[in-house]
Amino acid sequence: MADTQSSAPLRAHADAPASGVIHVRTRHTANFTVLSNRLAQRAGSAVTVGVAAYILSLPDGASIRIDALCAHFKEGRARISAALNELEAEGWLERRVERGPGGRIVTRTFVYDAPGATERDVPRPAEAPAARDVAEPEPGPAPKPEPGPKAGPKAGPKAGAAPDPRAAAVLGSLRHRDRRLVLSERETVALAPAVEEWLDRGVGPQEIAEALTSGLPDRIDRRPARLLAYRLAALRPPASGAVPTAPHPMPFQDCDGCDRVFRAPRPGRCRDCRDSAAGPSPLAA
Structure with missing residues (x-):
């Protein structure tokens, strides 16, 4: 009588589990990605x-x-x-x-490879060589310097300099309007000159706080100081002291169809993508 043949191994590994997945691992030295x-x-x-x-x-x-x-x-x-x-x-x-x-x-x-991490040495678009080339003037004879103080934005704060008390008070009051707008001491020092410029142009503390906190998006960057710096620069009032208009109530959205930036209360598609999906109007025929 012939012996019974079996395809099973003669013995299993001593440390192998009795059931479930068994990993056969290979050491990778190139073309691999680490996932948490x-x-x-x-x-x-x-x-x-x-x-x-x-x-x-x-x-x-x-x-x-x-x-x-x-x-x-x-x-x-x-x-x-x-x-x-x-x-x-x-x-x-x-x-x-x-x-x-x-x-x-x-x-x-x-x-991010782990939520809550911060970007490391990521250049901003304005720091790229192309951006610097765009900002450079055309070559030509240098103008003669005019006597007296040069008009323009105030110079940035010196290292260790204390911020203007009025500007620091405005920035400190923002967290009472929106709990997400908590600024560090370093961020307060960096933003204070722009707030001081608004005050010097005749805008009151309440108006500044209203312009900086009205219509904020549902999700704010991990560093709210960037958002505040952008609004302080984009909404800077004229020297006459006119109160700036409040920012647009609609937040920016990324179009799900073409990735174009548009304003809308919630994510979705821009008007062009919606019109394209709807097809030609019957009246067009």
């Missing part, structure tokens, strides 16, 4: 984890527009957009609307 278990084991949508892992594997500067992600994955725009929104809500991804070279509004996307 918090992300890899995230409960919920597998699409969200996959999109996050793919984005983290890309080099800096790679496009992660919805069109580019849809070209890589089989999922449609709605699921990719929902995954990006989930990652942004949990702190893995951050989209900032900033003023780039030439005053153009641009959206910069920051991806």
Whole structure:
């Protein structure tokens, strides 16, 4: 009688579990990405984890527009957009609307390998060589210096200098209007000259606080000082002392269709994408 043959190994490894997954690991020396278990084991949508892992594997500067992600994955725009929104809500991804070279509004996307981390040595658009080239005047004869003090914005604060008490009081009152606007001592010193300039132009402390806190977005950058610095510069009143207009009540949004920046109360698509999806009007025929 023939012996019974079996395809099972003669004996299992002593440290192997009796059931469940058994890892066969390989040491990688190139072309690999480190993911935290918090992300890899995230409960919920597998699409969200996959999109996050793919984005983290890309080099800096790679496009992660919805069109580019849809070209890589089989999922449609709605699921990719929902995954990006989930990652942004949990702190893995951050989209900032900033003023780039030439005053153009641009959206910069920051991806974090751990929520709560800070970007390290990331250059801003205005620091790029192209931005400096745009700001440089055309070559020509240098004008003769005029006597007397030069009109213009005040110089930045010196290291260790105390801020103007009036400006510091205005900045300190912002946290009572919005608890997210808590500034450090260093940020207060940096913002105080701009606030002092508003005061010198005849704008009262209450009007300044109203201009800085009206219509704030639902989600504020981890560093609110950047938002306040932008508003102080963009809404600076004229020398006549006219009160600046309040900022637009609608926050900036990223279009889910073309990534264009537009104002709307909630995320979605811009007017051009909505009109394109609706098709031609029947009256056009």
